Amino acid sequence: MADSDPANNQPPGYVPAKVWEWKQGNGGQFANINRPVSGATHDKQLPVGEHPFQLYSLGTPNGQKATIMLEELLAAGHSGAEYDAWLINIGEGDQFGSGFVDINPNSKIPALIDRSGAEPFNIFESGAILVHLAEKFGAFLPTDPAKRAAVMSWLMWQMGAGPFLGGGFGHFYAYAPFKIEYAIDRYAMEVKRQLHVLDTQLGKHEYVAGDDYSIADIAIWPWYGTLVRGGAYGSADAFLDVKSYTNLVRWTQQIGEREGVKRGRIVNRNPTDEDPTLIPERHSAADVDAGLAQVNDAVA
16 A cells, blocks of 8 residues: 555655645646636636637647648648637636636637538637547548547547657656655556557557548647657657657648648647747738748758
């Protein structure tokens, strides 16, 4: 039992209570937004733009799934996929505003309103958004039953695997208030297994679900591609030796060169000195063009 010798527990002497009670300061870096209840904390209506799709999000890996998908649809000629992307700053608690809770009672980004038909309706959860858009536009999701099953299987794989990478490994490696060897080792082992799963699959196929680019790639790349590129959890790429997964590295680079991915990954993110290309909101293609122009200016 973990509490058989409290001196060995972390923090030393900790023994779980018989009934857990919320201490408002717990949660480390995210203590100001984590709480054990749902619902709105304040009144705040959501803005609405002119396009068929209204996206309320932040450019985290889950948020990037939606913006990459929308940009890929536009790049493929689906003009009906025009969208407004509004920034939801989860660090400041925007996800607990009444307007956002109305469209996603789970208070997680991304959330989408489809206003393209007679009656607007909401979709939340990134995987559900990908499936809805793929089916609506007939893109990035095959109709052949076997191929569709493969794409859906890998999409669900990401939905189940991602929390082990982010909330498990990423939290304890980069964000927890102190380092716990057991927790880091446990989640590092699982993430290494996931990387091997992807590397093995990508050694057999060009894309994750087969020979065609799909919503499976769109879902997986923001999480695992970002890790491979060294953009997640500090030095996690070195710690996990991601460069040894050569098929995954090949796929990461290949997907990262797609125009829709380049465009989608910079949306709903505040610009920084390290990356001035990022844009908080997107209301036309020109907004993304302006962000990407920063790259060209830097190269020139």
